[in-house]
Amino acid sequence: MADKLTDEARDTKLGPLMTAGWAHDAERDALTKTFKFADFAEAFAFMTRVAIVADKMDHHPEWFNVYNRVEVTLTTHDANGLSDLDVSLATTMDGFA
Known part of the structure:
Protein backbone atom coordinates (compact mmCIF):
# COMPACT_ATOMS: atom_id res chain seq x y z
CA MET A 1 0.00 0.00 0.00
CA ALA A 2 1.27 3.46 -0.88
CA ASP A 3 1.47 6.16 1.77
CA LYS A 4 -0.27 9.50 1.42
CA LEU A 5 2.13 12.36 0.67
CA THR A 6 3.27 14.32 3.71
CA ASP A 7 2.97 18.11 3.77
CA GLU A 8 6.73 18.37 3.18
CA ALA A 9 6.58 16.02 0.18
CA ARG A 10 3.65 17.98 -1.27
CA ASP A 11 5.67 21.20 -1.07
CA THR A 12 8.54 19.74 -3.08
CA LYS A 13 6.82 17.29 -5.44
CA LEU A 14 3.59 19.02 -6.44
CA GLY A 15 5.08 22.40 -7.38
CA PRO A 16 6.67 21.23 -10.64
CA LEU A 17 3.46 19.45 -11.61
CA MET A 18 1.38 22.57 -11.01
CA THR A 19 3.80 24.52 -13.20
CA ALA A 20 3.29 21.86 -15.89
CA GLY A 21 -0.47 22.41 -15.89
CA TRP A 22 -1.72 19.96 -13.30
CA ALA A 23 -4.34 21.17 -10.82
CA HIS A 24 -5.06 19.94 -7.30
CA ASP A 25 -8.62 18.89 -6.57
CA ALA A 26 -8.66 19.48 -2.81
CA GLU A 27 -12.03 17.80 -2.32
CA ARG A 28 -10.70 14.48 -3.64
CA ASP A 29 -7.02 15.14 -2.89
CA ALA A 30 -6.30 14.37 -6.53
CA LEU A 31 -4.34 15.75 -9.46
CA THR A 32 -6.22 16.66 -12.64
CA LYS A 33 -5.11 17.67 -16.11
CA THR A 34 -6.51 17.82 -19.62
CA PHE A 35 -4.19 16.80 -22.43
CA LYS A 36 -4.98 17.87 -26.00
CA PHE A 37 -3.59 16.21 -29.11
CA ALA A 38 -3.79 16.73 -32.87
CA ASP A 39 -6.38 14.00 -33.34
CA PHE A 40 -7.93 10.86 -31.90
CA ALA A 79 -4.01 6.09 0.69
CA ASN A 80 -7.15 8.26 0.59
CA GLY A 81 -5.30 10.89 -1.41
CA LEU A 82 -2.13 11.66 -3.30
CA SER A 83 0.91 9.40 -3.08
CA ASP A 84 4.26 9.07 -4.82
CA LEU A 85 2.52 6.80 -7.33
CA ASP A 86 0.43 9.75 -8.52
CA VAL A 87 3.46 12.02 -8.81
CA SER A 88 5.34 9.37 -10.77
CA LEU A 89 2.47 8.66 -13.16
CA ALA A 90 1.79 12.38 -13.70
CA THR A 91 5.46 12.95 -14.54
CA THR A 92 5.39 10.01 -16.94
CA MET A 93 2.26 11.36 -18.63
CA ASP A 94 3.86 14.76 -19.11
CA GLY A 95 6.87 13.06 -20.69
CA PHE A 96 4.68 11.13 -23.12
CA ALA A 97 2.59 14.16 -24.04
Whole structure:
Protein backbone atom coordinates (compact mmCIF):
# COMPACT_ATOMS: atom_id res chain seq x y z
CA MET A 1 0.00 0.00 0.00
CA ALA A 2 1.27 3.46 -0.88
CA ASP A 3 1.47 6.16 1.77
CA LYS A 4 -0.27 9.50 1.42
CA LEU A 5 2.13 12.36 0.67
CA THR A 6 3.27 14.32 3.71
CA ASP A 7 2.97 18.11 3.77
CA GLU A 8 6.73 18.37 3.18
CA ALA A 9 6.58 16.02 0.18
CA ARG A 10 3.65 17.98 -1.27
CA ASP A 11 5.67 21.20 -1.07
CA THR A 12 8.54 19.74 -3.08
CA LYS A 13 6.82 17.29 -5.44
CA LEU A 14 3.59 19.02 -6.44
CA GLY A 15 5.08 22.40 -7.38
CA PRO A 16 6.67 21.23 -10.64
CA LEU A 17 3.46 19.45 -11.61
CA MET A 18 1.38 22.57 -11.01
CA THR A 19 3.80 24.52 -13.20
CA ALA A 20 3.29 21.86 -15.89
CA GLY A 21 -0.47 22.41 -15.89
CA TRP A 22 -1.72 19.96 -13.30
CA ALA A 23 -4.34 21.17 -10.82
CA HIS A 24 -5.06 19.94 -7.30
CA ASP A 25 -8.62 18.89 -6.57
CA ALA A 26 -8.66 19.48 -2.81
CA GLU A 27 -12.03 17.80 -2.32
CA ARG A 28 -10.70 14.48 -3.64
CA ASP A 29 -7.02 15.14 -2.89
CA ALA A 30 -6.30 14.37 -6.53
CA LEU A 31 -4.34 15.75 -9.46
CA THR A 32 -6.22 16.66 -12.64
CA LYS A 33 -5.11 17.67 -16.11
CA THR A 34 -6.51 17.82 -19.62
CA PHE A 35 -4.19 16.80 -22.43
CA LYS A 36 -4.98 17.87 -26.00
CA PHE A 37 -3.59 16.21 -29.11
CA ALA A 38 -3.79 16.73 -32.87
CA ASP A 39 -6.38 14.00 -33.34
CA PHE A 40 -7.93 10.86 -31.90
CA ALA A 41 -5.06 8.60 -32.98
CA GLU A 42 -2.53 10.68 -31.04
CA ALA A 43 -4.77 10.79 -27.97
CA PHE A 44 -5.29 7.03 -28.11
CA ALA A 45 -1.56 6.38 -28.61
CA PHE A 46 -0.86 8.50 -25.52
CA MET A 47 -3.39 6.51 -23.51
CA THR A 48 -1.87 3.24 -24.71
CA ARG A 49 1.64 4.26 -23.66
CA VAL A 50 0.37 5.41 -20.27
CA ALA A 51 -1.71 2.24 -19.81
CA ILE A 52 1.37 0.04 -20.22
CA VAL A 53 3.30 1.97 -17.57
CA ALA A 54 0.30 2.26 -15.24
CA ASP A 55 -0.32 -1.46 -15.39
CA LYS A 56 3.31 -2.20 -14.50
CA MET A 57 2.96 0.23 -11.57
CA ASP A 58 -0.37 -1.37 -10.59
CA HIS A 59 -1.67 2.20 -10.40
CA HIS A 60 -4.40 3.13 -12.84
CA PRO A 61 -5.65 6.60 -13.76
CA GLU A 62 -9.22 7.74 -13.93
CA TRP A 63 -9.54 9.19 -17.41
CA PHE A 64 -11.98 10.25 -20.05
CA ASN A 65 -11.32 10.57 -23.77
CA VAL A 66 -13.25 12.38 -26.49
CA TYR A 67 -11.58 12.75 -29.88
CA ASN A 68 -8.31 14.64 -29.23
CA ARG A 69 -8.79 15.32 -25.51
CA VAL A 70 -7.82 13.14 -22.54
CA GLU A 71 -8.98 14.28 -19.10
CA VAL A 72 -7.02 12.65 -16.27
CA THR A 73 -7.56 12.36 -12.52
CA LEU A 74 -4.88 10.78 -10.34
CA THR A 75 -5.32 9.78 -6.72
CA THR A 76 -4.38 6.74 -4.66
CA HIS A 77 -7.56 5.23 -3.28
CA ASP A 78 -5.73 3.00 -0.78
CA ALA A 79 -4.01 6.09 0.69
CA ASN A 80 -7.15 8.26 0.59
CA GLY A 81 -5.30 10.89 -1.41
CA LEU A 82 -2.13 11.66 -3.30
CA SER A 83 0.91 9.40 -3.08
CA ASP A 84 4.26 9.07 -4.82
CA LEU A 85 2.52 6.80 -7.33
CA ASP A 86 0.43 9.75 -8.52
CA VAL A 87 3.46 12.02 -8.81
CA SER A 88 5.34 9.37 -10.77
CA LEU A 89 2.47 8.66 -13.16
CA ALA A 90 1.79 12.38 -13.70
CA THR A 91 5.46 12.95 -14.54
CA THR A 92 5.39 10.01 -16.94
CA MET A 93 2.26 11.36 -18.63
CA ASP A 94 3.86 14.76 -19.11
CA GLY A 95 6.87 13.06 -20.69
CA PHE A 96 4.68 11.13 -23.12
CA ALA A 97 2.59 14.16 -24.04
